[in-house]
Amino acid sequence: MGRAPCCDKANVKKGPWSAEEDANLKACIEEHGTGGNWIALPHKIGLKRCGKSCRLRWLNYLRPNIKHGGFTEEEDQIICSLYISIGSRWSIIAAQLPGRTDNDIKNYWNTKLKKKLLGKRKESSRSHRLHPNQALNEEGDGMNHDTHSQALSASALERMQLHMQLQGLCKVPFSFSNPPALWPKYHPLGDRVFQTQLTDASVATHETAIDSAQQVVFAVKPDSPKSIGANMQRELDCSALGFQLPSSGGTLSMQACAGVQADLHSLLYCKSTSSVGDEEHQQLADLDCYKEIYGEKESSNWWTTTGFEDKSLMGPWDSASALHSDPMIPDYALRYEDL
DNA sequence: AAAGTTGCCAACCGCACAACT
DNA sequence: CAGTTGTGCGGTTGGCAACTT
Incomplete structure (x- = not known):
């Protein structure tokens, strides 16, 4: 009842x-x-x-002082950057724009702003292989499994694309140095910006630099045998997004905001949790971050502050979370080791 | 000119959560 | 502490207008 x-x-x-x-x-x-x-x-x-x-x-x-329509460029930028960082939490976004309502912003986003920002990229990426989640959305409702995960991932992908777009269009600096109220909602670890650095293994694991924009770094060892499949898949993903991967070394300027859990799947396997097969699951389960996300083992040394070269700053998410509320501590790095 | 399509946006719906009893 | 009620939120829908065929 x-x-x-x-x-x-x-x-x-x-x-x-x-x-x-x-x-x-x-x-x-x-x-x-x-x-x-x-x-x-x-x-x-x-x-x-x-x-x-x-x-x-x-x-x-x-109510008094309500504005309708006539969004300014500045408002556009605020909406975009907030959407990218926190997703569709319209009430929070509206709180940053005096006189605007969540409903108004939601409608504006869905009908105009999103198209304005994604329009060109959509065109260009159509010629590439569609990301499976996009394909799912665009080819009718293939809702045969885990629709929430799919939706989340699609949203994350959209935000990734937008972040890329925004960098070129608006030069809006992105930072997760936000108040906790602005933290992403889906995962206790939070959505986060990640920057994939395709450097050699030693650099990727311990010496990955975090740039001045205070972004979370998602470091992957590209040459590890276990990650070959994953990297190939990533390459596909990147081409679908219109990125160019460097053949070796260098930095892939792929900054994105995404649900960690969903993106782990989509980046590595392009599959949702429920559709990951045993072998793939085992491969995935070898990642400590995966274990952390799924609680399969104690969490330690995987979520770190930006100063992760300083071992003393490493710690489980709980302590990192506490640190995160301190505006002086910027962001955290997710390290994938021992792939 | 009529029919079909698309875009827009106000309003509704259902859910989650907080407050209250 | 459990049940009830009210509030707030995000997703979705319905209807109208503009546009296209």
Whole structure:
């Protein structure tokens, strides 16, 4: 049995609000406030509307200082950078833009801004192999497994693409030195920017530098036998995204924001959790970060501060998490070792 | 001119969570 | 402490207008 409905569905009006309803609601709230109870409000003023509907109408259209349309370039940039870093948490994004509502920003993003930013890249990447998650989304609903994971990954991919796009278009610096409220929501370890550095193994494991933008580094040893398959897959992923991999050495300027768990799968195997086979699973399980994510062994030495060359700063996520709330400590590095 | 398609956006829905009893 | 209620949020839908065929 579900919970009781918030109102009598049969006796409430739905659809667009009339001018009289607006005036009635506005006058009431301006004079008496909401009384702390939206559910009771419509009854008090004789409105045949659901309390939730009244709340939405007030918050999105009737309250003072609401702006509609006419988003500025600056607002575009704020929306983009926040979307890339925290995803579709519109209420948080809206909180950074006075006068804008979450609904407005959501609509603006979905109908205009996303297309504006992704339009060119979509065109160019169509000629490449589609990422499996994209393919899934674009070729109808192949929802045969783990739809949440797929959706998350698609969103992460979109954010990756946008981050790339944004770097070229807006030069918006990205940083995870955000208040905890802005941290990504899906994984306790958080979404994070990662920068893949295709350097030689020794550099990749211990000496990977974190640049001045304070980005989290996802270091991979490219030449390890166990990671050959993974790298090949990564190459495919990168080409789908329109990146060029250096043949060897050097730095792949691939900065992205993604769900760690989902991206681990998509980057290494292009598969969701439920579709990873035994052999692949074993391969994946060999990664300590994977063990950490799935809690298969104690977590130590895998989530580190940016000063991870200093062993004393290494520690399990719990301690790293505590450090992360300190604005003086920038970000954390995820190291993949012993691939 | 009619029919079909696309874009836009206001509003709704269901869920999660906090507050209250 | 469990059940209930209200609030807030993000995803989705429905309807209208503009555009295309």
